[in-house]
Amino acid sequence: MTTIAVTGHIRIPEEDRAWIRARLDRLLGDHPAADLTGVSCLAAGADTLFADAVLAAGGRLVAVVPSADYRERMVAPEGRPDFDRLLAAASETKVMPFRQASAAAYAAANRVLLGRADRLVAVWNGRPGRTGGTAHTVAAARAAYLPVTVVWPPGAGAVPGASAP
Structure with a gap:
């Protein structure tokens, strides 16, 4: 059994989405469907x-929801159909014990992701960001000697709203 977790940007430029999805398909396609589990918080962008x-690879999806109010508070109305569809498709759902979405809730969700994973896929431009964000999760994975695969299109532009180096 191979368990792969994801972290990454929420706002991914439209022109980069197809490249990223194709790369994810190739990475996941290297694993037999019966042995593949993906762990995601189901946020817009990379997680979705x-x-x-x-x-699509025939794997099992585990959803880790950071807080009880995550959908209402943090998922944009236009992203709720995807969130709901993926949550319904998940074989397992873990809702973190936080009533409200917060940095602590995200950090706890990321610890669960990393604790369950054999590998982390980071859909990430490599730039530093906020505490509990993608860069922080990648650093925690590397500190725990968890293999990390970074997926980002060569020469791709900056992510809107992401921190600059």
């Missing part, structure tokens, strides 16, 4: 692209 790729 990854979750869809796991399901």
